[in-house]
Amino acid sequence: MNFLSLIGGVVLRFLGNLGRLTIFAGTAVSHCVRPPFHVRRIGQQMVDIGYFSLPVVGLTAIFSGMVLALQSYTGFARFSAGSETAVANVVVVSLTRELGPVLAGLMVAGRIGASMAAEIGTMRVTEQIDALTTLSTNPFKYLVVPRLIAGVLMLPVLVLIADIIGVFGGFLVSVYKLGFNPASYINNSYDFMQAFDVISGLIKASAFGFVIALMGCYNGYYSKGGAQGVGAATTNAVVSSSILILTLNYIITELFFGT
Amino acid sequence: MTPKIALRDVRKSFGPKKVLDGVTLDIAPKESVVVIGGSGTGKSVLIKSIIGILLADSGTIEVDGQDVTQIPASNRDAVNRKFGMLFQGGALFDSLPVWENVAFGLIQRDHLSRADAKERAIATLAKVGLNADVAMLSPSELSGGMQKRVGLARAIAGEPEIVFFDEPTTGLDPIMADVINELIIACVKQQGITALSITHDMHSARKIGDRICMLYQGKLIWTGPAADVDKSGNPFVEQFVHGAAEGPIKMQVRG
Numbered sequence: 008m009n010f011l012s013l014i015g016g017v018v019l020r021f022l023g024n025l026g027r028l029t030i031f032a033g034t035a036v037s038h039c040v041r042p043p044f045h046v047r048r049i050g051q052q053m054v055d056i057g058y059f060s061l062p063v064v065g066l067t068a069i070f071s072g073m074v075l076a077l078q079s080y081t082g083f084a085r086f087s088a089g090s091e092t093a094v095a096n097v098v099v100v101s102l103t104r105e106l107g108p109v110l111a112g113l114m115v116a117g118r119i120g121a122s123m124a125a126e127i128g129t130m131r132v133t134e135q136i137d138a139l140t141t142l143s144t145n146p147f148k149y150l151v152v153p154r155l156i157a158g159v160l161m162l163p164v165l166v167l168i169a170d171i172i173g174v175f176g177g178f179l180v181s182v183y184k185l186g187f188n189p190a191s192y193i194n195n196s197y198d199f200m201q202a203f204d205v206i207s208g209l210i211k212a213s214a215f216g217f218v219i220a221l222m223g224c225y226n227g228y229y230s231k232g233g234a235q236g237v238g239a240a241t242t243n244a245v246v247s248s249s250i251l252i253l254t255l256n257y258i259i260t261e262l263f264f265g266t
Numbered sequence: 267m268t269p270k271i272a273l274r275d276v277r278k279s280f281g282p283k284k285v286l287d288g289v290t291l292d293i294a295p296k297e298s299v300v301v302i303g304g305s306g307t308g309k310s311v312l313i314k315s316i317i318g319i320l321l322a323d324s325g326t327i328e329v330d331g332q333d334v335t336q337i338p339a340s341n342r343d344a345v346n347r348k349f350g351m352l353f354q355g356g357a358l359f360d361s362l363p364v365w366e367n368v369a370f371g372l373i374q375r376d377h378l379s380r381a382d383a384k385e386r387a388i389a390t391l392a393k394v395g396l397n398a399d400v401a402m403l404s405p406s407e408l409s410g411g412m413q414k415r416v417g418l419a420r421a422i423a424g425e426p427e428i429v430f431f432d433e434p435t436t437g438l439d440p441i442m443a444d445v446i447n448e449l450i451i452a453c454v455k456q457q458g459i460t461a462l463s464i465t466h467d468m469h470s471a472r473k474i475g476d477r478i479c480m481l482y483q484g485k486l487i488w489t490g491p492a493a494d495v496d497k498s499g500n501p502f503v504e505q506f507v508h509g510a511a512e513g514p515i516k517m518q519v520r521g
Contacts, residue, residue: 045374126361134357137319141351142371142424143343149374 031225035155038147045149052157056119056216057164063118064111068169071106072098072176080185091187095195098177103204104264107170108162109256112215115162116248120223123154124244127227128237136228151228154220162216163209170205207263214259215252222248268331270295270428270460271316276325277484278311285311286322287484298454298461300475300492302468302506304515307481309464310354313430316462317349318342329428347375350421350429350459354436356413358405364416365391365401371424390423391416394449411442415449422453429454431463435470447473468507471495480506482515 079097083090127150130136139146174196181187223244230240269292278286285308293299303309314320316327318334326333334345358367366373368390369383378386388398394415405413414434421429434450435443447470454461454474465471471478475492480503488500495507505513 130359133355134353135359137314137317138351138353138357138359138420140319141317141346141349142420143346143375144370 027229028221028225031228032221035147035151035221035224038145038152039155043148045153048149048153049156052153053161056115056154056157057161060115060118060161060165061168063114064165064169065172067110067114068102068107068173069176069179071110072102072173072178073180075101075106075173076177076180077184080181091181091191092195092199094181094185094187095177095192096199098181099174099196099200100204102173102177103170103200103208105208105256105260107166107173108208108211108215109252111166111169111212112162112219112252112256113249115165115216116219116222116252117245119158120219120244120248121241123220123223124227124230124240125237127224128230128240131228131230132233132237146228151220151224154224155217158216158220159213160216162212162219166208166212167205170208203263207259210263211256211259214255218251218255219248222251267294269293269328270297270330271462272326272328272331273316274326274328276312276315276327277323278308278315278320279323284484286315288325289481289484289486291479291486291489293460293462295460296458298463298474298476299479300463300465300471300477301479301481301486302466302471303464303481304466304506308484309481310432312481313351313432313462313464317351317430318346343375347424348427350424350426352414352417352421352429352431352434354432356405356410356417358413358416358420360405362405363401364396364403364405364408367405367416368401368419368423370420376424387419387423390419393422393453394419395445411438411445414438414442414446418446418449418453422457422459425457426459428460428462431461431465431474433465433467434463434474435465435467440469443467443470444473446470450474466506468495468509 075098076094079094080090083093127136130150136146136150139149178189178192181192182189226240226244226247230236271293273289273291276286276289277284289312291299301309301312311320315322316329316334322335325335327335329345329348332345337345359370362370365384365387368387369378372378372383372386373380384401388401391398391401396412396415396419400408400412405416408416431450434446438446450461451474453459461474463471463474472492472495477489478492478495479486479489482502488498488503490498495503498504501514505515
């Protein structure tokens with residue numbers, strides 16, 4: 008019986024958290040479309056998420072593009088000698104469709120999701136969120152909405168930049184290490200790529216941006232118990248948003264490309 | 267005369283633990299009431315229920331004759347603009363400089379321009395004895411006593427009718443504690459503010475309170491003028507006032 012009640016407890020707790028998260032998300036989204044808007048805060052968050060994530064996302068993208076070119080070249084060499092076209096194609100399709108959004112999403116989850124949970128969590132345990140209420144400022148509008156909006160808007164921008172840098176990384180390795188013709192590499196990339204490859208990646212990015220900001224804010228908002236609680240909130244924010252990103256990635260891919 | 271704040275049989279439980287068990291209290295306009303009681307007796311819950319951060323399970327809380335437990339969340343802001351609060355740890359926004367902390371309500375709620383709000387903030391900081399140099403600092407650069415003063419400035423900047431003080435002197439040295447007491451008296455009397463403070467610092471309670479109530483096991487067991495607290499004749503109050511370990515109040519070592 009003890010074992011059964013243990014399972015029951017876990018299930019109930021999970022469902023309780025799921026319900027709380029759903030209500031949290033619904034409240035947050037409803038505040039996104041109702042004035043007043045804290046434009047200044049939205050701007051600050053966009054700079055924080057977009058601009059300051061550029062180095063980490065750019066570095067991730069360039070090395071992914073480089074390694075992708077190298078791996079696909081050595082891989083394709085087993086089948087045929089003339090793999091120049093294939094390498095350019097593989098690099099551009101896998102980056103725009105998958106690696107760009109997923110890697111940028113995971114990197115931003117680590118960077119931004121963690122800092123959101125830590126910041127809001129600290130504000131919770133030091134009563135700063137209560138102080139907002141006493142100053143007639145809705146914490147959802149002031150803390151959560153700017154982060155959600157900035158996440159949804161800036162992730163696609165980051166991914167677009169990551170796509171470009173990643174393809175450039177593939178170009179560098181192909182031209183300077185593997186000795187491909189630079190002009191035909193660019194041609195091959197450009198001819199094979201379809202607009203929807205990029206667009207689907209950007210839609211994914213938006214969804215990931217929402218998930219990162221939501222999990223960061225949610226875990227921070229309900230953190231309790233001082234430093235340890237804030238630490239747990241940070242961990243939960245990163246782990247849960249990473250898992251959700253990978254899950255959502257499959258679901259969106261299935262919707263767009265599954266037949 | 268309508269009391270500024272009227273609590274009627276307010277109850278609040280967390281799980282099986284009854285934190286407020288039927289609290290009834292009237293606070294007259296411009297009166298300063300201090301609620302004393304041990305740590306963890308629900309003093310903060312009392313204030314947070316009035317402000318609406320926590321919802322009371324039952325009972326009514328009237329502010330200026332209006333029951334604030336029944337108003338919809340959208341009208342809550344209109345009530346909350348009457349309130350100011352000094353939090354125990356200051357609860358200053360550490361992402362903003364000192365002046366923006368003080369001006370926060372003026373900018374977000376009253377929509378003053380940033381330049382005007384800054385001017386008002388610096389004027390309010392002067393009232394609590396801080397000069398304009400402090401305004402540009404970040405809260406983390408300030409000592410505990412200065413953070414309390416900035417918190418006080420933030421609480422009174424919006425010219426509230428009612429200010430709540432959550433343990434205003436806890437964690438300060440005796441001299442700084444007295445400075446804060448003097449500032450509270452000066453601000454409250456000057457602006458004609460109604461004040462509700464909670465504390466376990468008896469020196470502070472005697473000094474800032476017109477009336478003192480003692481909260482014990484979720485009930486107000488004694489209420490009287492501040493001058494009478496030493497001759498209350500109530501064994502619980504006597505024990506608390508004298509800080510004696512022996513008496514009718516048994517500290518729960520395990521919660």
